[in-house]
Amino acid sequence: MRIGVFICHCGENIGRTVDCPSVASACANFSGVVHAEDYKYMCSDPGQNLIKQAIKEKNLDAVVVGSCSPHMHEKTFRKACSDAGINPFLVEMANLREHCSWIHDDVPSATRKAIDLVRMLVEKVKFNEPLIPIRVPVTKRALVIGGGISGIQASLDIANAGYEVVLVEKEPSIGGHMSQLSETFPTLDCSQCILTPRMVEVYQHPRIKLVSYSEVENVEGFIGNFSVTIRKKARSVKDELCTGCGLCVQKCPIKKVALSDFDEGLATRPAMYVPFPQAVPNIPVIDRSVCTYFKTGKCQLCKKVCGREAIDFEQQDQLIKEDVGAIIVATGYKLYTIDKKPDESMIKGYGEYGYGKFKDVVDGLQFERIASASGPTSGEMLRPSDKTTPKKIVFIQCVGSRDESKGFSYCSKICCMYTAKHAMLYKHKVHDGEAYVFYMDIRAGGKNYDEFVRRAIEEDGVKYIRGRVSKIYEENGKLIVKGEDTLAGVRVEIDADMVVLATAMIAQNDSVKLAQTLSVSYDKYGFFNESHPKLKPVETSTGGIFLAGACNAPRDIPDSVSMASAAAAKALVLFGSDVLEREPVVAKVNEATCAGCFYCQKVCAYNAIEQKEIKDRQGNVIKVVAYVNSGLCQGCGTCNATCPSKSVELLGFKDDQIYAQINSFAEVF
Amino acid sequence: MENNHVHPTIQKIINLTNQDPANCYQCGKCSAGCPVRDYFDDAPNRVIRFVQLGLYDRALKSKAIWLCAGCQTCSSRCPQNFEPAKFMDALREIAAEEGIAPSDKNVQKFHKAFLNQIKNNGRSFELGLIRDYKLATGKLFQDIDAAPTAILKGKIGFTPHKIKDTKKIKSIIDKAVKGNTK
Numbered sequence: 050m051r052i053g054v055f056i057c058h059c060g061e062n063i064g065r066t067v068d069c070p071s072v073a074s075a076c077a078n079f080s081g082v083v084h085a086e087d088y089k090y091m092c093s094d095p096g097q098n099l100i101k102q103a104i105k106e107k108n109l110d111a112v113v114v115g116s117c118s119p120h121m122h123e124k125t126f127r128k129a130c131s132d133a134g135i136n137p138f139l140v141e142m143a144n145l146r147e148h149c150s151w152i153h154d155d156v157p158s159a160t161r162k163a164i165d166l167v168r169m170l171v172e173k174v175k176f177n178e179p180l181i182p183i184r185v186p187v188t189k190r191a192l193v194i195g196g197g198i199s200g201i202q203a204s205l206d207i208a209n210a211g212y213e214v215v216l217v218e219k220e221p222s223i224g225g226h227m228s229q230l231s232e233t234f235p236t237l238d239c240s241q242c243i244l245t246p247r248m249v250e251v252y253q254h255p256r257i258k259l260v261s262y263s264e265v266e267n268v269e270g271f272i273g274n275f276s277v278t279i280r281k282k283a284r285s286v287k288d289e290l291c292t293g294c295g296l297c298v299q300k301c302p303i304k305k306v307a308l309s310d311f312d313e314g315l316a317t318r319p320a321m322y323v324p325f326p327q328a329v330p331n332i333p334v335i336d337r338s339v340c341t342y343f344k345t346g347k348c349q350l351c352k353k354v355c356g357r358e359a360i361d362f363e364q365q366d367q368l369i370k371e372d373v374g375a376i377i378v379a380t381g382y383k384l385y386t387i388d389k390k391p392d393e394s395m396i397k398g399y400g401e402y403g404y405g406k407f408k409d410v411v412d413g414l415q416f417e418r419i420a421s422a423s424g425p426t427s428g429e430m431l432r433p434s435d436k437t438t439p440k441k442i443v444f445i446q447c448v449g450s451r452d453e454s455k456g457f458s459y460c461s462k463i464c465c466m467y468t469a470k471h472a473m474l475y476k477h478k479v480h481d482g483e484a485y486v487f488y489m490d491i492r493a494g495g496k497n498y499d500e501f502v503r504r505a506i507e508e509d510g511v512k513y514i515r516g517r518v519s520k521i522y523e524e525n526g527k528l529i530v531k532g533e534d535t536l537a538g539v540r541v542e543i544d545a546d547m548v549v550l551a552t553a554m555i556a557q558n559d560s561v562k563l564a565q566t567l568s569v570s571y572d573k574y575g576f577f578n579e580s581h582p583k584l585k586p587v588e589t590s591t592g593g594i595f596l597a598g599a600c601n602a603p604r605d606i607p608d609s610v611s612m613a614s615a616a617a618a619k620a621l622v623l624f625g626s627d628v629l630e631r632e633p634v635v636a637k638v639n640e641a642t643c644a645g646c647f648y649c650q651k652v653c654a655y656n657a658i659e660q661k662e663i664k665d666r667q668g669n670v671i672k673v674v675a676y677v678n679s680g681l682c683q684g685c686g687t688c689n690a691t692c693p694s695k696s697v698e699l700l701g702f703k704d705d706q707i708y709a710q711i712n713s714f715a716e717v718f
Numbered sequence: 719m720e721n722n723h724v725h726p727t728i729q730k731i732i733n734l735t736n737q738d739p740a741n742c743y744q745c746g747k748c749s750a751g752c753p754v755r756d757y758f759d760d761a762p763n764r765v766i767r768f769v770q771l772g773l774y775d776r777a778l779k780s781k782a783i784w785l786c787a788g789c790q791t792c793s794s795r796c797p798q799n800f801e802p803a804k805f806m807d808a809l810r811e812i813a814a815e816e817g818i819a820p821s822d823k824n825v826q827k828f829h830k831a832f833l834n835q836i837k838n839n840g841r842s843f844e845l846g847l848i849r850d851y852k853l854a855t856g857k858l859f860q861d862i863d864a865a866p867t868a869i870l871k872g873k874i875g876f877t878p879h880k881i882k883d884t885k886k887i888k889s890i891i892d893k894a895v896k897g898n899t900k
Contacts, residue, residue, distance in 0.1 A: 519751025535745070
């Protein structure tokens with residue numbers, strides 16, 4: 050084999066600590082090395098040309114580059130070599146920067162280490178084989194999980210680009226939390242007015258298949274080729290027959306039987322209901338846990354009044370299968386419930402704020418419903434306990450957020466803005482009212498955001514007090530809020546009529562379960578992880594699965610919408626080609642020696658190992674062996690390490706390659 | 719918890735309390751809920767702030783550290799899991815050790831008088847506390863008008879309610895005092 054070695058100075062990054070010329074001259078003496086040189090920037094155009102020229106002149110058939118991490122420039126050098134006629138998998142990179150120069154000070158020993166690192170790869174590359182990228186077809190169809198503003202935006206973008214979308218929503222209607230909001234910052238435009246046109250567009254779009262009241266049950270396959278099982282929950286209404294006339298909802302005799310989720314428990318709903326007037330689809334659901342028919346077998350009033358015979362008490366959950374090439378996860382958030390629900394959260398709860406105990410202590414979403422024209426008070430500012438207008442209102446920020454002791458250490462990001470909005474909405478409706486905001490810091494980064502907060506203070510006269518509230522208690526029908534103004538260093542006590550807690554945004558209860566179904570990673574709070582915090586903010590660790598909105602981290606509407614469009618763009622990039630090329634670094638089974646123990650199948654994290662029957666010419670099964678689905682295999686090597694008979698090998702990292710690498714290092718000692 | 723390059727006073731606080739004053743992010747929840755804060759010169763969060771800024775003298779001379787009742791309301795509500803009550807205790811210890819008198823001289827005398835009751839009786843004896851404190855400060859007739867109400871309400875007993883084995887408490891206090899001077 051004729052090997053060329055190229056040592057990069059990386060400006061001063063490597064050259065400062067590693068004596069690059071002497072590394073090159075030392076490497077020239079290794080067996081098999083016919084060419085060795087160093088250069089200031091190997092990744093630059095002239096640097097790449099040095100490599101190409103040497104390949105041609107010296108007739109090289111393998112290359113080792115000593116430079117930065119392969120994460121940085123492996124692509125660059127592989128491309129340069131393949132342009133010059135060498136298979137890209139006969140190119141190796143020794144990491145002389147992250148693994149050597151950046152972590153050492155002493156020049157002679159760093160130089161010695163650099164020589165060792167290159168030698169190891171020279172020995173490895175002698176056993177490298179040319180590999181050909183794997184090509185897999187792409188199903189040009191997307192699944193979007195979650196029908197909030199993020200999911201709606203992503204679905205519309207993909208569908209408008211000409212591809213089919215399956216949009217799955219857990220609730221009876223799409224719209225998400227945005228449909229619950231009254232007005233939105235920083236412009237104070239009506240939330241439903243800007244959201245509902247998009248909801249209707251989704252419903253009418255010929256390329257969007259809306260599957261509401263459904264959940265993703267299972268996901269199999271890999272990038273470009275996912276097979277998804279969706280559980281369509283029994284609605285007790287045949288959606289293909291229902292016209293949404295609403296007669297059944299009107300006639301349902303048990304009116305105030307359950308608290309409305311849409312109104313955050315501030316109002317009631319019948320057993321048969323649509324969550325809100327603009328619901329999409331406008332098809333009712335029977336809540337079987339409270340319906341008289343399901344409890345006693347009598348009633349059936351809804352069935353009698355339905356002219357379309359759409360009511361189906363016997364309806365069962367349905368499992369439907371969809372094949373898609375990309376998945377966008379947009380499952381959103383929920384608000385931290387401050388009353389103690391130990392089964393629901395790991396949080397201790399704020400006993401000192403009395404949420405759940407005092408009726409007039411509400412959370413942010415409840416205040417949205419009170420302020421909303423579609424809410425239980427038709428937008429009139431009335432407190433829940435006695436339906437009177439609160440003359441003094443207190444807003445408390447950072448409840449559950451930035452609280453290591455009881456809640457979460459992160460900042461929920463949107464509360465500064467929505468609290469300013471709440472205080473403004475209050476002042477706009479109750480002109481003679483007093484509004485106080487307890488805050489720790491105002492985080493209003495964003496276009497027109499800080500101006501918005503200043504407007505609340507300067508134009509609407511909202512009083513901001515810097516300090517965290519210690520306790521709220523009831524006295525003579527007032528809520529006494531005990532705080533401290535840390536700027537003035539004085540104690541503040543406010544006898545409020547109503548208190549609004551800006552509670553933390555947290556991950557959905559079932560986010561971890563969904564993350565496991567999708568094989569994407571999640572953080573300790575249950576938010577899905579992006580692949581890289583800066584350069585891959587919408588990608589996940591699994592190819593073909595993208596993130597949008599608050600399922601990734603607390604995020605407001607503008608950010609969620611941009612992220613949704615970014616995720617849609619990533620899916621469209623995928624749909625731009627008919628076949629995908631993947632790195633051929635995958636496991637391969639030696640069928641002659643495989644004993645069929647399937648330990649590899651048990652340890653594989655990607656479900657990439659299948660069972661394959663080996664048959665003789667008559668078609669009789671001789672034995673069953675492991676088979677690696679190269680589309681699913683991520684090349685982690687776990688099967689390779691597990692196999693008792695050494696029958697699985699990882700292409701590009703075969704045992705003899707690794708042994709050669711290690712042995713060459715051991716020889717030094 | 720050991721930290722490099724920290725001021726010896728901070729290190730002392732860390733050693734005594736096993737918590738770093740840097741953990742406090744100045745939300746003021748401790749001050750907001752403190753039942754004796756109205757008698758403080760500096761609110762608890764400000765005392766912590768003085769230490770964070772390196773103004774150790776201002777913190778150690780503060781009346782607040784001696785008036786702190788140690789009720790732990792602040793500690794139980796602190797969102798950062800910091801315990802201001804523990805912190806105050808450490809400052810008292812450091813102030814006593816360094817001989818820094820609080821701006822209100824009587825505060826320390828009250829503490830001594832109080833501990834004396836515990837040492838002798840095993841629990842608080844109000845009349846004895848009043849006697850010792852008055853004698854130490856010389857302010858014999860201050861607060862005298864509160865006495866009738868307090869006596870009528872049974873707040874001040876004339877004989878101490880001693881615990882069974884006062885020797886044990888005495889030995890604990892002696893041991894603690896001895897250990898401290900080591």
